[in-house]
Amino acid sequence: MSGESWKEIPIGGVIEKAGNSKEYKTGSWRSNRPIHVPDKCIHCMICWIVCPDCAVKAKDGNFSHFDYDYCKGCGNCAARCPKDAIVMKTELEAQKEDEK
Template structure:
């Protein structure tokens, strides 16, 4: 399927039915973000609370058992910052 902003009306199916399952994953909700979460590894205790609370399941575990946001999906909502027990996450302005 073409990216949505390149589709013409002729590319639509009857009733605008979507035949491809799970294609919401293509949607880049990261475009909504104005603030980005940044982890301070010195404070992080690897508890995974941020991973559990992220409403978009956009936080994943890194190879060294810390956590990071997948910026394709992260909307910068700040819930991880609020929930982090040790205050290891802060939001920084997106520069671009």
């Protein structure tokens, strides 16, 4: 989808194909990033329930990781986490830490 000319966009931006949400990597326009703090996490999975983008991934019933391709940084998970086990950082801040 990215790189598409405006001439190829359907009139009115109508979504013509059902079930295409995987094609829209909402993470590309994220300005804030959730960071998991494993030591505080009790694996209650509330973050998994409240994420509107299914970007919280579970393994064997436990928190596994964030799928940053689809996380749009809304902060729902961090706001609902009962243990403050998710910290929101600006994308710029998080990218600088990735580079260290």
